Amino acid sequence: MKNLVIVESPAKAKTIEGFLGKDFTVKSSFGHIRDLPSKKLSVDVENNYAPDYVIPKDKESVVKELIKLSKSADLVWLASDEDREGEAISWHLKEALGLKEEKTRRIVFHEITKSAILNAVENPRTINTDLVNAQQARRILDRLVGYELSPVLWKKVKPNLSAGRVQSVSVRIIVERERQIESFQPNSAFRVLAYFNVDGMEVRAELSKRFDTIEETRAFIAGCENASFSVADLQKKPAKRTPAAPFTTSTLQQEASRKLGFGVTRTMRVAQDLYEQGSITYMRTDSVNLSDLALNAAKDEIVKLYGAEYAKTRKYSSKSKGAQEAHEAIRPTYMDKKEVKGDAAQQRLYDMIWKRTIASQMEDAKLERTTVNVSVSSSEIGFVAQGEVIVFEGFLKAYLEGTDDETEDTKGMLPNMTVGQDLDAAKVEGIERFSQPPARYTEASLVKKLEELGIGRPSTYAPTINTIISRNYVVKEGKEGVEREYGYILLDSNGIKEEVKTEITGAEKVKLFPTDIGKVVTDFLVENFTEILDYNFTAQVEKEFDEIADGQKEWTSMIDAFYKPFHKTTVHTAENAKKATGERLLGVDPKSGRNVYSRLGRFGPMVQIGEAENEEKPKFASIPAGKRMEEVTLEEALELFKLPREVGEFEGEKLTIGIGKYGPYVRHGKSYVSIGELDPMTITKEESITLIEDKRDELKKMMISEFKDGEDVVQVKNGRYGPYIAVGKKNYRIPKETEPESLTLADCKELIAKAPAKPKRGAVRKKK
DNA sequence: CAGTGAGCGAGCTTCCGCTTGACTT
Numbered sequence: 001m002k003n004l005v006i007v008e009s010p011a012k013a014k015t016i017e018g019f020l021g022k023d024f025t026v027k028s029s030f031g032h033i034r035d036l037p038s039k040k041l042s043v044d045v046e047n048n049y050a051p052d053y054v055i056p057k058d059k060e061s062v063v064k065e066l067i068k069l070s071k072s073a074d075l076v077w078l079a080s081d082e083d084r085e086g087e088a089i090s091w092h093l094k095e096a097l098g099l100k101e102e103k104t105r106r107i108v109f110h111e112i113t114k115s116a117i118l119n120a121v122e123n124p125r126t127i128n129t130d131l132v133n134a135q136q137a138r139r140i141l142d143r144l145v146g147y148e149l150s151p152v153l154w155k156k157v158k159p160n161l162s163a164g165r166v167q168s169v170s171v172r173i174i175v176e177r178e179r180q181i182e183s184f185q186p187n188s189a190f191r192v193l194a195y196f197n198v199d200g201m202e203v204r205a206e207l208s209k210r211f212d213t214i215e216e217t218r219a220f221i222a223g224c225e226n227a228s229f230s231v232a233d234l235q236k237k238p239a240k241r242t243p244a245a246p247f248t249t250s251t252l253q254q255e256a257s258r259k260l261g262f263g264v265t266r267t268m269r270v271a272q273d274l275y276e277q278g279s280i281t282y283m284r285t286d287s288v289n290l291s292d293l294a295l296n297a298a299k300d301e302i303v304k305l306y307g308a309e310y311a312k313t314r315k316y317s318s319k320s321k322g323a324q325e326a327h328e329a330i331r332p333t334y335m336d337k338k339e340v341k342g343d344a345a346q347q348r349l350y351d352m353i354w355k356r357t358i359a360s361q362m363e364d365a366k367l368e369r370t371t372v373n374v375s376v377s378s379s380e381i382g383f384v385a386q387g388e389v390i391v392f393e394g395f396l397k398a399y400l401e402g403t404d405d406e407t408e409d410t411k412g413m414l415p416n417m418t419v420g421q422d423l424d425a426a427k428v429e430g431i432e433r434f435s436q437p438p439a440r441y442t443e444a445s446l447v448k449k450l451e452e453l454g455i456g457r458p459s460t461y462a463p464t465i466n467t468i469i470s471r472n473y474v475v476k477e478g479k480e481g482v483e484r485e486y487g488y489i490l491l492d493s494n495g496i497k498e499e500v501k502t503e504i505t506g507a508e509k510v511k512l513f514p515t516d517i518g519k520v521v522t523d524f525l526v527e528n529f530t531e532i533l534d535y536n537f538t539a540q541v542e543k544e545f546d547e548i549a550d551g552q553k554e555w556t557s558m559i560d561a562f563y564k565p566f567h568k569t570t571v572h573t574a575e576n577a578k579k580a581t582g583e584r585l586l587g588v589d590p591k592s593g594r595n596v597y598s599r600l601g602r603f604g605p606m607v608q609i610g611e612a613e614n615e616e617k618p619k620f621a622s623i624p625a626g627k628r629m630e631e632v633t634l635e636e637a638l639e640l641f642k643l644p645r646e647v648g649e650f651e652g653e654k655l656t657i658g659i660g661k662y663g664p665y666v667r668h669g670k671s672y673v674s675i676g677e678l679d680p681m682t683i684t685k686e687e688s689i690t691l692i693e694d695k696r697d698e699l700k701k702m703m704i705s706e707f708k709d710g711e712d713v714v715q716v717k718n719g720r721y722g723p724y725i726a727v728g729k730k731n732y733r734i735p736k737e738t739e740p741e742s743l744t745l746a747d748c749k750e751l752i753a754k755a756p757a758k759p760k761r762g763a764v765r766k767k768k
Numbered sequence: 769c770a771g772t773g774a775g776c777g778a779g780c781t782t783c784c785g786c787t788t789g790a791c792t793t
Contacts, residue, residue, distance in 0.1 A: 008787060031787025085786055139784070146783020154781065164783045272788085284786090459785060540770080599775040612774050620773050644771090660770030672770055689782090717793090724793040731793035755793095 001025055004073035006066065006093060010078050011276050012112060016079075019114040022119075025073070027066060029080065034092040035747035036139065041147050043140050045563065048556045051140055057635035058722060063096055070097045077121070081327070082108035084549065088135035091127050091573055101126075106107040106445035111291040111328055112281070134549035137558055139342065141165070141541060144563055145532060148570045149525070157521055157580050160603060162471055165538060166456050167466055168525055171473045172533055173449055174441060175514040175522040184437035190217040190487070192430045193548045194374070194383050196229065201415045203423075205374050205383035210433075215488045218498070219429040221491050223378035229423040232375040232382060239388075240364040243395035245288040246357050249458035250451040252283070255356070257444030258402035260348055264443045264462040270345045271330070278354055279332055279340045284458040285327035286451075288316035294328070297409040298361040306397055306728035312363045331357040334440070362395035370414050374423060387414030404445060427492040434486070443476070454721070455538045473518035481507030516582060516605045516629035524580035529572045532566075565713045587634035598632045605629040607637040624680060639681050648685035655688045668692050707745040714748050716740050725751060 003024040007013050010028040017026040031479075034053040036042040041053040055063050070076050075098055078090035086651045090106055093099070105124035109116040112237075118332045142165055149163035192207035247255070256267040271283035290298070295313050302311040315418045316329070332354050340350045368391050374383040388411040390396065441449065447461045456464055468474045481504040488501045514522070526533045534540075541562070547553040583599035586607070594610040601608075602621070605627075612619035621640040623629055644667075646657035653669040657680050664680040665672045666688045675683060704716040704723060715726045716734075723740035725732040725748050734740055 010788075029787080030789095032785070033787095035785090036783090058790095080787085089786070099787065135785090142784045144783085148782095150782035160781050162782050166784065274790095318775060457785060459787080464784090561790080599773090603772060608773075620771095622772090658770070660772095663770090667770075674770095719793065726793075733791095733793055 001069070001072050002074045003077060004066075004069050004075070005077040005079050008089060009282070010085065011278075015112050015278070016117055019117045023507040024077075025069065026061050026068060027097050029061065029066065029089060029093060030062055032085070032089055032092065033063050033066075034096055035325075036143055041143065041168055043143055045144075045567070049140055049559050049563070051136065053092070064278075066093070067097050068248040070099060075103055077105045077107055077124070078127070079120070080111070082110065084131055084135040084138065084545070087128055087131040088139075091129075091132040091710045094127060101148065103565045110287075111293070113291060113293050116291075130547075130551045131549045133555040134545045137548055137555040138541075138545055144559075144566070149529065149532070152528075152570055152574050152577075153521060153524070153633075156577055157524060158517065158600065158604075161521060162467070163521070163525060165532065165541075165593055166450075166460065167467050167471075167473075168522070168533060169453070169455055169535065169537070170446065170450060170464055171468050171514065172522050172526065172535075173446065174268060174382070174468075174474050174512050175440060175519050177438060178514050181437045181440065186434040186437070188432050188434045188486070190214065191433050192217065192220060192383075192428065193638065194224075194229070194428045195426045196374070196385075196418060197426050198415045199424065202426070203385050203414060205372070205385035207381060208384050211380050213431070214430075214432070214489070217487075217489060220379060220381070221428055221430055221489050222496060224376060224425070224428045224491055227376050227378035229374050229376055229425050231372060231374040231417050231419050231421045231423065233371075234419050235371045236652060237369050237371075238391075238624075239367040239369045241367065241394075241396070242364050243314075243359045243362060243399070244356065244401040246290055246331055246360045247353060248286050248288060248329060249284050249461065250286070251459065252330055252353070254404075254444040255352060256349060257442055258404065259352060262345070263348075264465060266345070267349065268348045268462050273346055274340065274350055274353075277340070277342070279337070279350055280333060281329070281331050282327045282332055284320065285330060286458055286635055287327055287330065288318055288329045290316070290329055290331060290360075294331055294335065294357075295361065298358055302358060302362055306362075308673065310362050310394065310397065312361065314361060316360070324427075329357075333600075339635070356401075359395040359399035360668075362558055363392070364397060364717065365390060365394035365396045369411075372417055374412065385414060386411055389413050404439070427490060429491070430487070430489040432488070434484070434505070440508060440513065443528065446512060453535055454542060468518075471517075472515055473521065474512050474514055476512055478510050479506065479507050479513075483664055485613050514598060519630070520580050520582040520600050523582070523746040524577075528577055529569065532557050582629060584630070586632065586637050589638065596634055596637050598629050598637060600629065607632060607640055609641065624664050626677075643680060644753075647688055650685070650689050650692065655685060657683055657688070666691055704740050705743065707748065709745060709749070714745060714752075716743055716748065745747060 005016065005020065005024055005026040006029055007016060007026065008029055008031055010030065013026040013028040017024065020026065032054055033182065036051060036676055037054045044050040044052070057339045072337065076097070078093055080086040080089040092102055107120040107124050108144070109120040146162070146164040150161065153161040153163055185678060189212055191210055194205050194207070196203045196205065244251070249444050252271065253264045253267050256262040262270070268283065274280045275283050297310045297312060311450040316391060328355060332350070335357070341347055368389045370387040370389070374385065376382060382568065439445075443465050444466065450456045450464070469476060483502045485500050485502050488499050490497045508649050516612065531537060544558050548555045548558060574701040581599040581601070583597055586596045586598055588594070589596050589609050592609065597608045601610065603622070605623040607621050607623060608618050610616060619641060620644065623632060623640065626637070647655045647657055649655065650668060656667040658665055658667065658673070659680060660672070664675045666675055666683070671692070673691045675691060678687060702718045704718060706716070707714045712727055715725055717724060723734050725734060732752050734743070734751065
């Protein structure tokens with residue numbers, strides 16, 4: 001073998017091999033091949049922050065193979081991405097494979113096209129050490145922050161918690177938004193709308209002023225009863241709309257959320273499938289750039305489908321200077337391929353990517369906006385009607401970007417009108433409208449916010465959200481709204497009618513809410529580690545990483561300047577800060593006269609009667625999930641101390657309701673059943689029995705067949721991962737092609753005998 | 769699987785960013 005080329009992704013390796021001919025073997029490193037081990041800090045803070053890199057277990061076989069191949073190659077071409085991380089991957093490869101300088105070439109390309117690859121091979125360079133050092137600084141700063149902050153939380157808040165440059169700011173964003181919503185005081189004002197009949201069309205016009213009070217509104221509408229309306233002014237103005245840029249990871253996640261209802265993890269999973277089948281370009285990118293090849297292909301497609309007047313070649317560039325443009329935007333590999341095979345999710349996502357890319361290369365839409373001012377004889381204030389007509393569709397023929405704003409008015413066409421024309425009002429209505437609190441974040445809108453702040457990377461947006469959810473800092477849930485009254489006045493041919501109507505407000509689809517733990521941790525970190533929780537912290541350190549990459553700054557001195565004061569703060573905080581519990585005094589227990597508190601304990605949110613310092617031991621009770629620690633009242637707290645409570649008997653055994661480690665439960669003899677959404681305070685005997693019977697049914701459904709084998713019981717069961725065989729505490733898999741219902745005892749025993757003797761997962765990890 | 773919350777102390781937890789499968793029984 002003459003040449004070994006190493007890229008990051010296996011799908012990319014396959015494509016490139018086709019371009020390079022038989023003298024080249026193309027392999028993939030599967031991303032980073034070395035990292036700091038997770039067990040220890042592995043940064044020598046006494047010795048210029050020397051990192052201790054290791055090859056993780058799951059990369060050992062990759063590295064072994066690459067070493068073997070590189071030994072038999074004349075030249076090794078390191079072709080990882082042209083950004084900070086990519087440069088570091090090349091450097092780690094060179095070190096781990098023991099590559100000699102003279103047989104190593106570093107090449108980069110931004111597009112997976114034959115000419116780009118061949119051009120790269122013609123222009124090799126050496127590894128850029130400054131860029132590598134910028135990556136090391138990034139890696140080590142993140143390790144120092146994460147591994148020194150988290151233990152402070154274990155000590156001051158609760159074990160198993162985590163903190164980091166990206167996740168902690170993400171949680172802060174959610175917490176602060178929730179507090180804005182909690183403290184929001186809505187204002188109300190009265191909108192007045194008039195509906196006119198013009199040539200059989202209804203024209204809706206809004207009064208140019210909103211009234212603060214219902215009295216003013218009432219007076220105005222009363223005046224309209226015998227008034228005449230006429231067109232005072234009419235203006236037409238041309239307007240245009242421009243298509244959105246092609247997709248990046250962030251905008252793809254946002255649009256898939258708005259238009260397809262996908263969560264960010266699902267979007268990335270489906271995009272990965274499309275990438276692996278060769279349908280789209282790489283899905284983790286922050287670039288909006290399209291290759292010349294793609295621009296031309298899009299143009300051809302647009303001319304063919306819509307005509308030449310619809311095509312307009314546009315070059316997009318990223319706003320941020322620091323954008324690491326290692327890839328193209330996300331686009332179809334072949335612009336003339338309008339559909340893909342695959343499941344519905346793949347087809348819908350691909351369709352969206354295709355339309356977005358095509359639209360980005362199309363002409364502006366041309367519109368005509370009409371504004372009509374309507375005067376009222378009874379008032380100085382007039383109405384305004386607005387209409388919008390599309391004169392030339394342009395890119396709208398293919399695609400329109402979605403919007404996060406749910407309240408946007410759609411403007412339609414207006415009939416022809418002339419200045420001075422008298423109008424006939426069918427009705428006039430005054431409606432009380434309330435100002436809206438800021439919107440809670442969805443997964444996708446949080447990604448948008450993080451990207452604006454420059455926090456996180458395309459490859460980490462989805463994992464970051466999963467982290468803050470799995471740490472229980474944030475929950476994804478919906479919320480029911482509450483009824484609210486609003487004033488309403490109607491004037492029509494029957495005269496004036498006034499009423500109080502109701503509407504639902506505050507209802508939410510699935511959104512991100514902070515938990516009590518998320519709030520307590522955020523408050524603690526903001527107070528004690530203000531710098532790191534600052535929204536601009538990442539931007540600040542990114543600037544310094546850029547200076548390291550440009551050779552203007554030495555990486556260890558940058559880390560040192562950060563670490564010295566940071567470390568001092570962690571030590572000081574660990575020694576001096578009070579435990580953060582979010583403690584709140586709820587009132588006094590009327591029975592004992594002792595104080596009642598709500599706070600965060602070692603096992604989560606709880607209520608407490610009495611203080612630990614007193615002679616009499618305090619009493620504790622858990623707050624069930626779904627009830628906010630910050631909202632618990634004295635009455636609710638006292639109720640919680642009534643658990644566990646008996647609700648009756650069933651089959652001769654007591655039914656007891658309690659809250660345990662895994663939430664509220666019904667206990668029946670030795671068996672426990674979770675009570676889920678039901679309220680443990682009010683659940684009845686009948687409901688408890690239903691829960692127990694349901695659980696029995698479910699267990700029955702799980703059981704496919706059962707055999708006696710001497711002492712042992714062999715069961716074929718349906719589990720989370722499909723059917724399996726259970727004997728005692730051990731489980732065995734069933735081959736996919738086997739019908740589990742058809743298994744006999746002999747079949748089961750054969751499968752059990754054939755099962756590979758596997759060491760336990762934990763044991764493997766410990767060996768290292 | 770279902771009784772904890774103080775403090776003692778064993779040993780454990782933890783970061784971000786680059787990539788995919790392996791595989792849960």
